[in-house]
Amino acid sequence: MxxxxxxxxxxxxxxxxxxxxxxxxxxxxxxxxxxxxxxxxxxxxxxxxxxxxxxxxxGLIDTHRHTWQTPLRGLGADWTVMDYLAAVRVKLSPVFRPEDLHAGTLAGALEALDAGITTLVDYSHCISSPEHADAALQGLQDSGIQALFAYGFAPGPEPSPAFPSPEHRFADARRLRAGPLSSDSGRVRLGIALTEMQVPWEQSRAEVHTARALGVPISLHCSAWPVTGPSEVEQLAREGLLGPDLLFVHCTFSGDEDLARIANSGGSISATPESELQMGMGFPIVGRALRAGVRTTLGCDVVASNGGELFTAMRLALQSERGRANALAGLPRRLDLKARQLLRMVTQDAADAIGLGAxxxxxxxxxxxxxxxxxxxxxxxxxxxxxxxxxxxxxxxxxxxxxxxxxxxxxxxxxxLGTEVSAVRRQVLRARDAVLERVGGMSALLAEHARLEEHWDLGAGRAPGATVSR
Ligand SMILES: [Zn+2]
CATH class of the missing domain: 2.30.40.10 (Urease, subunit C, domain 1)
Incomplete structure (x- = not known):
């Protein structure tokens, strides 16, 4: 019945x-x-x-969260983006084992549900082996949340990687698409999270082509700091690879031309105001993106440092943009950005951004x-x-x-309902203690700044004030 x-x-x-x-x-x-x-x-x-x-x-929709980082809760309150990259992407990511990924993803997804987030784009970029992929996916399935499992193509700096080449990762994503994530109507669906486009362009191109062949939404970190070469959007545009299936994250340093390109292609942006404001990733793009006609959404991003719920994200996005505009206007006659626009960004617009708007x-x-x-x-x-x-x-x-x-x-x-929260808490605590022990404790976490240049073009290493203007 x-x-x-x-x-x-x-x-x-x-x-x-x-x-x-x-x-x-x-x-x-x-x-x-x-x-x-x-x-x-x-x-x-x-x-x-x-x-x-x-x-x-x-139900609220979070379009960008690294759910696997939930065991690192509270460690990054004072991190800059350099600290974050050194601690999490270089040092901690390689020591996460499948059971840690499962614990983090499950606890993080439950946290999201508890806060009214019914749909989550889980940017899962700690996939060191097929077992890691299965464990993260299982965490989402166990939680009861609706999610896009955005399979991360970014390699961690493991000494002996289970995926010796990008092609091995692509094959693993194809395995999921052919198996547990073959349906486009399941509660958990497949997406692809691209490697930051500071790898050789041939790899980025291959990642995009692989994702398109799978027929799933694509997300990528984009223009979160100044770089010396062409932007991600520009590179994609040159080869005709922009499209409505792309969800660009941050875009805090995107120029007007790139915003117009995203708008014209039907793509979307996920702004993550709390991590952006904290970490030196420029100024949240929300106001400029909306004026450029880009579908704009919100995410919680780094739950190791900031909160994991969207009410705060809405207010931070709204009031930081108002603060910027008001500072330029002197005594403003009106507030251009309306509160209810933020609600749309975490509901219908977010659903549209990941192809679930219907x-x-x-x-x-x-x-x-x-x-x-x-x-x-x-x-x-x-x-x-x-x-x-x-x-x-x-x-x-x-x-x-x-x-x-x-x-x-x-x-x-x-x-x-249907979950024993105390057991999940024990599981995520065990994961936290295990990964910290494997890296030699908290004090060893930030010792890797010198290695950052091996992985990312960090430009001048400082955020100019250029985007804090009209
Ligand atoms: Zn992110």
């Missing part, structure tokens, strides 16, 4: 332009899909969730029931003014009471 839910009497923020928000509405859900929205819907044959005083909104990102009949119940009766949300604005300006992850992914309750009344 079909599973039917009636969510009753909530303030419904649809996030869909063609469907107005409902001050007191019902949602009827059948077999994972929203089948009706309105007032006074029949509860016949339904499990009923009475939601008076609550707010129902589309099935998730807003609440309307025909879409998956990917949704969040917020405690609109909490002190920090009462009295509820304009609901879309309140979500951006006042809500926090502690307001997330219940979460549904594809019509399945994964969190209810504040508790994650």
């Amino acid at each position: 079909a599973e039917r839910w009636l969510l009753q009497g909530a303030t419904v923020v649809t996030g869909a332009p063609e469907h107005e928000d409902l001050p007191c509405g019902d949602l009827l859900i059948e077999d994972g899909l929203i089948v009706a929205m309105g007032r006074g819907l029949s509860a016949e044959g339904c499990q009923v969730l009475p939601l008076t005083g609550k707010l129902v909104m589309p 099935i998730t990102g807003s609440l309307r009949p025909g879409k998956q029931a990917d949704l969040v119940v917020l405690s609109a009766d909490s002190l920090n949300l009462s009295p509820l003014g304009a609901p879309r604005d309140a979500i951006v300006m006042q809500a926090h992850a502690g307001n997330v009471e219940s979460v549904m992914v594809r019509g399945k309750l994964v969190k209810h009344r504040g508790v994650l």
Whole structure:
């Protein structure tokens, strides 16, 4: 028999332009899909969730997170991007074993669900062997989240790599596409995370061609610091490789020409304001990208240093951009960037950016029931003014009471369902202790700055103020 839910009497923020928000509405859900929205819907044959005083909104979508780094939580509060690259990409990444990747990915995905994130782009760039890939994927599958498992092509600096060449990695991605990730309608789907384009261009080109042959979305770190050569966007444009399947991450140092190229190709940007502002990766591109007509979304990025929820990311993106614009304007007459635009960036626009816009990102009949119940009766949300604005300006992850992914309750009344959180915590703690022990402890982490130049073109090694302008 079909599973039917009636969510009753909530303030419904649809996030869909063609469907107005409902001050007191019902949602009827059948077999994972929203089948009706309105007032006074029949509860016949339904499990009923009475939601008076609550707010129902589309599930949030994080378009850039390195979920595997969850065991490193709290280590990077004061890291610059150089510290991060030295500690995580050079030193720690090679000592992560499959079980550590599983623990980190599972705990990180659960953290995301707990904070109302129903869909995640997991930029999984610690894939040192097929076993690592399987373990990370298993973490996503075990969590219950909907995800794009963006298989990382970037090699770690392992002394004896299990993948001796890029072609070996490509073959492993093809293995997943032919096997567990062959479906384009599964809860976890395949994506590709490219190596930073500071490897020989032939490799980058081969990575893009491999991803396109797999027919999956592609993401890449892009213009997060100044480089001496042509930008990633420029290189892709020269060979006609831009396209709507590309999700560019950061773009803080992208020029107007590159933003126009991304906009014209239908590509998208994921800005990660918290890591960008902290680490010296330039100024979040949100305002400039929106003005250039680029579909712009948000991600949490480095959960070793910053928070893993999108309410904070929305406010940081909004207020940092307002701060920049206001500083230039003197006493501003109006605020160009509106709060509700940020909500769209973490819902419908994010879904569109990864090819899922037809099935998730807003609440309307025909879409998956990917949704969040917020405690609109909490002190920090009462009295509820304009609901879309309140979500951006006042809500926090502690307001997330219940979460549904594809019509399945994964969190209810504040508790994650179907998972033993204390066991996951023990698992991720073990992973943290094991990887730190393998590198000789915290004090050894930042000793690798000198090796950074072997892997990345860090330009002048400092962020110019050039992008902090109109
Ligand atoms: Zn990243």
